[in-house]
Amino acid sequence: MRWVPFFCVCLFAADPNYRALRDGAPTDALRTENVELKRDAGTITLKNGQLAFVRANDRPAIAVFTGNGVFRLKPAIPIEASHLNKVTGTPELEEAFESAVFFFTDATYDEVKSQASAMPVDPRAAGVLKNLRDKLRRDRTYGDIGNVEAELLGEFYNPRRGASFRDYLQGKKYGDLRFFMVPSGALPSVGSPEETGLVNVEPNSDRAGIWYLTHLKSEWAKNIASSSEEKRDIASTHYKIDTEVAKGGDLSGSTEMEFTGVMGGARVLRVDLLPTLRVKRVTDEKGRQIEFIQESTKGDDSFHVLLPEGLEAGKKYMLRFEYDGNKVLRDEGGGNYSVGARSSWYPNVNSFLDHATYDLKFRSPRQYTLVSVGKLISETRDGSNTVSEWKSEIPLAVAGFNYGDFKKKSISDPQSKYDLEVYTTSNVPNVLREFTEGMILTPSAMAQNALVDAENSLRVYQKMFGDAPYGRLAVTQQPQFSFGQSWPTLVYLPVSAFLDGTQRWAMMGAQSFRFTEFIDEVTPHEIAHQWWGHVVGWASYHDQWLSEGFAEFSTGLFLEATRKPADVQKFWDRLQTQITEKNGFGQSANDAGPIWLGYRLDTPKSPGAARRMIYPKGAYLLQMIRMLMRDDKTGDQDFSDMMKDYVKTNLYKNATSEDFVAAVEKHMKPPMDLEGAHNMEWFKREWIYGTDLPRYRLEYSLKTSEDGKVRFTGKLTQSDVSADFVMRVPIYMDFDGRVIRVGSVALRGNMTAPEIAVNLPKKPKRVLLNANHDVLAAENTVKEIL
Ligand SMILES: [Zn+2]
Secondary structure, three states, X not given: OOOOOOHHHHHHHOOHHHHHHHHOOOOEEEEOOOEXXXXXXXXXXXXXXXXXXXXXXXXXXXXXXXXXXXXXXXXXXXXXXXXXXXXXXXXXXXXXXXXXXXXXXXXXXXXXXXXXXXXXXXXXHHHHHHHHHHHHHHOOOOOOOOOHHHHHHHHHHOXXXXXXXXXXXXXXXXXXXXXXXXXXXXOHHHOOOOOEEEEEOOOOOOOOEEEEEEOOHHHHHOOOOOOOOOOOOEEEEEEEXXXXXXXXXXXXXXXXXXXXXXXXXXXXXEEEOOOOEEEEEEEEOOOOEOEEEEOOOOOOOOEEEEOOOOXXXXXXXXXXXXXXXXXXXXXXXXXXXEEOOOOOOOOEOOOOOOOEEEEXXXXXXXXXEEEXXXXXXXXXXXXXXXXXXXXXXXXXXXXXXXXXOEEEEEEEEOOOOEEEEEEEEOOOOXXXXXXXXXXXXXXXXXXXXXXXXXXXXXXXXXXXXXXXXXXXXXXXXXXXXXXXXXXXXXXXXXXXXXXXXXXXXXXXXXXXXXXXXXXXXXXXXXXXXXXXXXXXXXXXXXXXXXXXXXXXXXXHHHHHHHOOHHHHHHHHHHHHHHHHOEOOOOOEHHHHOOXXXXXXXXXXXXXXXXXXXXXXHHHHHHHHHHHHHOEOOOEOHHHHHHHHHHHHHOOOOEEOHHHHXXXXXXXXXXXXXXXXXXXXXXXXXXXXXXXXXXXXXXXXXXXXOOOOXXXXXXXXXXXXXXXXXXXXXXXXXXXXXXXXXXXXXXXXXXXXXXXXXXXXXXXXXXXXXXXXXXXXXXXXXXXXXX
């Protein structure tokens, strides 16, 4: 299929309001003397100077400020103040500026007009506006909101989105600071419903990043702020995707997206699509041609559909997209291809948030194999192509595919009732061949190992978390060396996972040993995402630990079931070190802030901290819950019941951290009721929103009486924590290699618990605290006491 381009470019250019926003010049100005604009947590004071206005949709919509102004931000919640302090050195920001551009659909104009008089437009205003427009159309930057004019258009045409205010200011200290107060979500690309944000955009600066992002002050005051607030215009329900992969890796296709209106009145829809896939045509269910916006790939290239009339909430619709482009698949040599556009190779909305059913059809060169999600319905030859059709009646959060000169190996596992497939190539990609001249590396030789690990992972997870619904899993090789990825029913493993130790040694030397853990763990980690990420999603970046941390925890379960106890010990020790070890600034990852801040934890002084929180600390949080729920007789049964209930309650939904704690609360046991309030508030406060890491010291004696009985007396101290920090700490004893939990102590704040005395049948070899990594402590207490 080849489409004639340029056709629709004229269509969208026709929208006069969009053009006015993109190209309009300031027409009139108001003098500003000590004008104060309060926008949620931000206050803009225009001390002197003027605002020059650009009109669109019969109203002033852009204001260019020249003069002297000050921007102040007073965070709505302590966590944000603390984060701002970490990145800027002050918990409340104050920044002077001499020029700024506001985009607004709120009452800014009327507010200023009531206290200002007209004056001629400052000749500098046009230049300030042009500079910003050039920048937005040239750079794709961190915290980018896409096409701001298209976002504004969406608000013009649907007042139900709420009135917004966006401030791009050229500060004296920070040259490109952007403050957003947008009811439908401040940063759409972040996928969070939070309405207020501050982003520092300084290309090539380590200060660049999201400095502030949270809900409205009014929502916090009313205690209604939530990561699961509904902000969607529409919810996708079904995708019918027809894709043609050309020999060189170019891709063309069409997608029919069925969806339901969520927010009534929506007319401008933001649709995710890789910018190099150029949209040729959009039509609706009536066959009408629909306008759209997709600017050049240099900058603000987000894709927006412009509907002729507003959508009704609850009503079903369909849109059909036709597109083609390159840079989707890259030939890496040796029959290996990398799939560039991970989730944006087809037009979609709310990827990873909506769960939709899929019909997929691929036409691809016959010499290669294409593997997709769902179930293979048919595979036929058509000349030099293979045509394959895939279907998923189970709703999926996202669809993907892999492609290459694959050899397939498959089994049916009667225990997990899963069909398992492994797809590997016979040759490594070019980039690896350079390191290994003369060696013959055949990833397919290791396919059997991957199959066994996949089978064991599924069995272990099904037992603990309940059945995953898909019934099929394809484990596929990708050319990337050190990361994997998981789609429902389809996993990407790095090529390194298919090389044996000798081959890795040949390539990496001593470095390869450090890599061994990653190789051992990548398969169980990615397979765990079938549950954590796909069967149960995560609501926002605040909750990503429910996906990555749970996958990491699951890896620990897999190691318990398949490896020596010492290997499990090493796994948790390593995680503990990643959380607590100090970097060159004397900062541990844990010092960067609470796990709840997710990927925002990466700051100049804590690079890489986010990963260490979301993965290892996330894993520890679940391990702590598991150990609190463990029963001496029934083991993990109660924990398993709770996890199965959590999966059932949140099936195909996106859980928040608070949803998870609610599931724990529902199944909580008396030893977990540490505040006597019959809730798990303490766990949220300490471990999800807090950063305390306790230290423990156990002083004890073992006295043998004349009749041979042994008496243990001990005193346990908790320190380095907030006054209201509560925890239950278990004491273990090692009787000839059998490590048994003999009791636990509840502690509050910095304290030494009353002396404990226990009579023992015999003398233990060792006395241990947290032998099962029951509590994440600042120091590894197992090592300490050994
Ligand atoms: Zn992961």
